[in-house]
Amino acid sequence: MLRFIGRNILTGLVTILPVLLTLYLIYWLARTIEVALGESIRALLPGMPYWPGLGLLAGLAVAFLVGMLMHAYLFQRLFALTENLLYHMPLVKTVYRAIRDFFDYFSPTVKKEFEQVVVVTLGDSGMEVIGFVTQESSGRLPEGFDTEGSILVYLPLSYMIGGYAVLIPRSSVRPLNMSVEEAMRFTLTAGVTGISQSGPISRPPLRHH
Template sequence: MNKLLTLILKGLVAVLPLGLTIYFIYWFVSSLEAVLQPVIPEQYYFSGMGLLAGLVSLLLIGLVINLYGIRWLIGLGNKVLIKIPLVKSIYGAIQDIITVFNLSRDSDMQSVVSVDVGNEMRVIGFITGEKTGQRLFPQDDRIGVYIPLSYQIGGHTVYVHRDKLTPLDIGVEEAMRLALTAGAKADKPES
């Protein structure tokens, strides 16, 4: 019975990521189509117009967000949302997820380092703020390093002495993938 359950779980782990990705894309496209179909006259409507309209809408939103007044309104909306108890938790979690996945595009992210934590152990970290470390600890040569936690969204920002850091010759995306998956995928042989 345990062997059967193990095989079922292995199958689920193999199928779930792809299945959820395909379902999300299907849900997104069909939702856009369902919203657009009753609005557009039948002679102008064609299948796939919802997806096209969604992409154009996202492009326009991206352009509009760069306007000063809109950024101010978004900032005001953020301030309001983080004051509502339950909404604050959900909204904050979504923002944290987006931040983690955008770390490789963050201009403040300077390099990937190995942090010596003692006892011959090292963890992967990302330099996020040399100036902040100097401002907070002016007497020390400390640097802000973000250390992500494996298998979850989150991490710690620690301020460590520069001599405890060793630059790693890998990209931010690869390092983040290694840290978030605890290096599990990197150890699997290619088949």
């Protein structure tokens, strides 16, 4: 009886926790924007009546305006100059560059290299692992790590945030017909989730140089 109760409690937790955590993350982000910009609005316009949610709307409006301004050449130049200053500040440049590279992956205006899912064969063992191509061009790799005929592949680790960026000969890599999201979910859960029943998504073929 206790085993039956425990199994159903565990099933319930596994079912509702991902939903609750996702909703909480969205709530936390919205709440943070609301509090930060809400205080700014009250300070700048003390006589203006304030309604809950005004800070969040202001945040969305600011993001929209910045997105529009980024299409203007002058604003692009000003932003580039600001970034250039950050890139020359000790410690700040390291943190900012890592954050910038992360968010650039989600930018609709930046070409993504992290888009090809591949299977990597490890030596003569026949062992295969799922990876993601991050650099196909040797010209974009550090000097001494730009072996001709090789590509840079990211190998994620299961059940944790992290992985290895390894230089792999093209002969040891073959494309896998999966989306990045599906492959990442499959890898991070060690294959426990399986793959979507809707079938694989067609991906562009791996380019050969």
